[in-house]
Amino acid sequence: MIRALLSHDLPRSRWLTLLLVVTVLGLALAPFLFPGTKSLNVAAKALVFIALVVSYDLLLGYTGIVSFAHTMFFGIGAYGIAIASSRMEPSWTALGLGLAAALLASLLLSLVIGLASLRVKAIFFAMITLAVASASLTLASQLSEFTGGEDGLNFRLPALLRPATQFLDEPVFGVTVDGRLLTYYLVFFTVAALVLLMLRIVNSPFGRVLMAIRENAFRAEAIGYRTVVYRTASNVLAALFATVAGALLALWLRYAGPETSMSFEIMLDVLLIVVIGGMGTVYGAVIGSVLFVLAQNYLQDLMRLAEGPLGDVPVLGALVSPDRWLLWLGVLFVLSVYHFPTGIVGRLRSASLKR
Structure with a gap:
């Protein structure tokens, strides 16, 4: 049963x-194990990043395509939900129409980008997608009538998903069963479905062809596969997955803005997570996303604890200051890449084979 659910791609x-197992159970039970607004926001962000990184790994890890336009599709999903919900009555119809419009826009844009750009060399394709991503970020910031400009868009959710909606009078294990909890599990199960679907895609004959193209595109073309078609299909699928991830982010935040969904910082974070978790592994996207989001949100808190006993030490006190958390985050990433060149998943699998 589990083997079939994982498309026979076991750890x-x-x-x-x-x-x-610990990661999945931790995310599934996060509202009960780690009650509190911050911990729930961290868990939801980790889920959204899992969906986004899984989609990007289909491009980079499985097909060998370097694209910088991925956050554009992520932003399209977020803005699709936000624009529809802000211009219509807050309802499931608005969410459905917003998601459908975003998916259609991403489908058309990714198809055009794929067909127009994937015939060129890898470096030129990367530069084209970088230009497209820059243009989309500028448009999102300047088309204030539709996107809210730099301020973004706030919107309301259907009644069932609002924090004020309570389904039970008494808390369950100390947690209020309300619309916020329902929203979290809507995000959780959607991401779980996306991960299982991606496992099915990469372990299908289509996925095998993508990996063949990644290893040697000329040889794949020589034995009869039209690499442009497969690369374009990979680009479209990755864009659609990213669009759904963006919609989930907007759903959780009840907000969409250029900095939260289309900034280059997000693109850099995704690249780091793919490398740290392990390229070409869906499980790497899951593990890497959770570890990255935890480090991003709790490293500063840990340093604040260390600052107490070490704060008076001349040099060490300055180094462990919470203001230096980005420095140590960078050091951790450099060390992880150095010691895990094939990513966490690759390292664990190779260690298992040596036994």
């Missing part, structure tokens, strides 16, 4: 299996 490592 192939006891430690990786344990890590995945």
Whole structure:
């Protein structure tokens, strides 16, 4: 049953299996294990990043395509939900229409980008997508009539998803069962479905062709596969997955803005997560996303605790200051890439094979 659910792509490592089980259970039970607004926001952000990174790994890890326009599709999903919900009555119809319009826009844009650009060399395709991403970010910031400009768009959700809606009079294990909790589990199960669907895609004959193109595009073309068609299809699928991830982010935040969904910082974060987790592994996207979001949100808190006893030490006190958290985050990433060149998943699987 589990083997079929995972499309016969098992972790192939006891430690990786344990890590995945802990991660999935932690995210599934996060509202009850870690009550509080911040912890719930961190868990929801980790789920959104899992969906986004999984979609990008289809491009980079499985097909060998470097694209910088991925956050554009992420932003299209967020703005699709926000624009529809702000211009219509807050309802499931507005959410459905917004998501459908965003998916259609991403489908057309990714198809045009794929067909027009994927025939060129990799570096030129990367530069084209970078230009497209810059243009989309500028448009989102300047078309204030539609996107709210730099301020973005706030919107209301359907009644069932609002925090004020309570389904039970008494808390369950100390947690209020309200619309916020329902929204979290809507995000959780949607992301779980996306991950399982991506596992099915990459382990299908289509996915095998993508990996063949990644290894040697000329050889794949020589044996009869039209690489442009497969690369374009990969680009479209990745864009659609990213659009759904953006819609989930907007749904959770009840807000869409250029900095939260289309900034280059998000693109850099996605690249780091793919490398840290392991390129060409769906499980790497899951593990890497969770570790990255946890480090991003709690490293500063840990440093604040260390500052107490070490604050008076001349040099060390300055280094452990919470204001230096980005420095240490960078050091952690450099160390992880150095010690895990194939990513966390690759390292765990290779260690398992040596035994």
